[in-house]
Amino acid sequence: MRTNNANGDMESVINVVLEGKKDSFPKGTMVKDIVSQLLDRAEAERVLCVMQGGVCLELNEPIMKDCELRSITFQDEEGRRVYERSLRFLFLLSMKRLYPDKQVRMLNSVGYGLYIALLEGEMGHGMTRAIQSDMEELARQDLPFHKETWTREDAIAYFQKEGWQDKADLLRYRPKEKITMYRIGALCEYFYGVMLPSTGYIKAFALKAHFPGVVLLAPSPQTPDVPAPYVQRSKFLREFSQSQQWCGILGAQNAVDVNRMIKDNKIREFIRINEALHDRSIAGIADEIVSRKARIVMIFGPSSSGKTTFANRLSVHLRVLGQHPKLISLDDFYRNRSEIPLEADGKPDLEHVNALDIPLLAQSLEGLLSGKTVSMPRFDFTSAHRVETGYDLSLADGGPLLLEGIHGMNDLITSEIPEQMMYGIYVSALSCINLDDHNRIRTTDVRLLRRAVRDMRFRNTSIEETIDMWPKVRAGEEKWIFPNQEKADVMFNTSLHYELPVLKTMAYELLLAIPKSAPEYLIAHRLLKVLHYFLPVGGDVMDEIPPLSILREFIGECSFYDTH
Structure with a gap:
């Protein structure tokens, strides 16, 4: 609702549009307060951050001028990245509380999880259970991620003190003198992007022991309220x-x-x-x-x-x-553009398997495997059509x-x-x-x-x-x-x-x-x-x-x- 200050100064009021809904707020109102007022409760609870133009804003970000915002949820890739950064912080916080002398390396994605290993030693089932239990307790406490601006040299000194020499050395290549750090208790970290407001937003995760490390599981886009099941790969x-x-x-x-x-x-x-x-x-x-x-x-x-x-x-x-x-490309088996399945927006879905002429491919493979010479198609991506003249192919030489x-x-x-x-x-x-x-x-x-x-x-x-x-x-x-x-x-x-x-x-x-x-x-x-x-x-x-x-x-x- 539009409000004036004591002097009737309208410059202290900003107009915000979010998902087509518009209202006025005091200058400096946080994103999360705007979200909670303009969206219904169920919608607001799904919002992890917002976009303003091409910039991602945290829910704790104050809005200082008129703008149009777009909600970002777990259905958006950026929303999942924000959630994962915060989840990684939560894991490191538990490690610092329970195993302060252990160092970890966060390595690669495994499905909707992240494989993590100790720099020295192994993570067993007991260690995995202890970390998960502590992470769950920290999430229940709804601890805020304190956002702080540090100098690059202060951040380097902190990382060296923590024994994270790789992080300290990397910051020497950073072109900016200032760095945004996040703090909970004695742990400060930098994850190269926007974070959630607090640990209470991290509602779904699991740890799965996978020798010699663990897989930290986040939700999938299809089921954002529960951790994704671990799939052996x-x-x-x-x-x-x-x-x-x-x-x-x-x-x-x-x-x-x-x-x-x-x-x-x-x-x-x-x-x-x-x-x-x-x-x-x-x-x-x-x-x-x-x-x-x-x-x-x-x-x-x-x-x-x-x-x-x-x-x-x-x-x-x-x-x-x-x-x-002999080498052939499936791209040559694309259907003509007018025959390709359409996406919801009415545009051709070039990633769909039925964008390929599957019957023609099956016929061609059958002929080649039976020893025949087969006339193979060619597709011209400039015209988006199959060309009339293909080429002959045989596997007669084995x-x-x-x-x-x-x-x-x-x-x-x-x-x-x-x-x-x-x-x-x-x-x-x-x-x-x-x-x-x-x-x-x-x-x-x-x-x-x-x-x-x-x-x-x-x-x-x-x-x-x-x-x-x-x-x-x-x-x-x-x-x-x-x-x-x-x-x-x-x-x-x-x-x-x-x-x-x-x-x-x-x-x-x-x-x-x-x-x-x-x-x-x-x-x-x-x-x-x-x-x-x-x-x-x-x-x-x-x-x-x-x-x-x-x-x-x-x-x-x-x-x-x-x-x-």
Whole structure:
């Protein structure tokens, strides 16, 4: 309700619109009070933060001028990130209370959970139960997250005192002199983003012991009031374990380690070892395909994982073993644009499995496996139509067929293929180095950076357009790709520990140019918060990246592609 101050000064009143509802409030009213007044109780309880233009505001943020706000709930990715940051703080607070001499590293996502391990030692069932019980008690106490502004040097001194040297070293690369810290009791932390107002907002979580660490489970978007069930992902965790071994070989766990390589002029050797590890892994997969006598190799995974380059490199390794592989892309089996299923907004759903001509694909595979020469389609993405002239393909020389595309292991595609003939490879950026021990770099953000650079350089698509498309791409991955990943016989991690300094060189200034008022600012700012902490690299380092590297698929000059 509109109110005047004692002098009738209307400048102390602000007008706020939230979800189409408008009212006036005293200047400086907190977001959570505006939310509780404009929304009904059930709606208000679901709000975790709000958006003002492209900026995310905490519920404890005072509003100082007229504005329009948008509610962010657990259904929004940013809402889930806010919840997870606060949940991680709660975990660290319990660790400090119960096991103050133990240090942890927060590593990688496992479904809707986060895998956490001790730097030294193991977490058993007893330790897991004790931490969960303490976290539940802290949530019941509804302790406020106190937001404080520190100098960078004060934060560095605090992290050194706590024994978090990785965090202290990382802040030396921070471009800003001030840093936002959050405090509860004796614990202060920085999680590179907005937090919840208090621990009482963290209503659903669970801890699952997973030797040698634990999985911290948050809710899923579908069931925000209960923690997601733990789903055993043995192949993913096996690949992650190998990734940790690679980190040891490379001597790089966190961003600071990569920066040291750049400063000490060791980055070229770092690139060579990184690429050699990829090559060794691909060679092992080729050996397994030949040993299994697989006829069809399904190569699938989410967007910007490097599937096409991986498929071409695998083909080279199979040729070394005397095979004659043939490579086809599921993209050539797209239906004409007018035949593709529509989304709720009436636009074609290009991520839907039925965007592919499944009957034609089944017919083509049946013909190839029976020894026939088959006329294969080609799809032109410029015209969004299948071209009239395709090409003939035969497996008469006995080589395996490599089939690459996001839907490779979907049951609609694989149901007619004899299981003993098929070999599935899930290709994705499965793990990445951390910013520091408590802040991982999400592989989805790395894939978005890859795609933004590729689209800008080779598809005449601005970085803003790529960011706009990304939520739909991610929704398609959650629905069509991730549920099938454990069907694969093997997983290949396309992450490269040196790629973020390279991608920074190409994307940083463009991301900086996106204004706060733009809807793309939220994601651009999130990506910048990662890239801030990496040193850029020069042309001499770029020249060291081999022409067959997965990264070349995105930055250009890959020798597999004429257009690059």
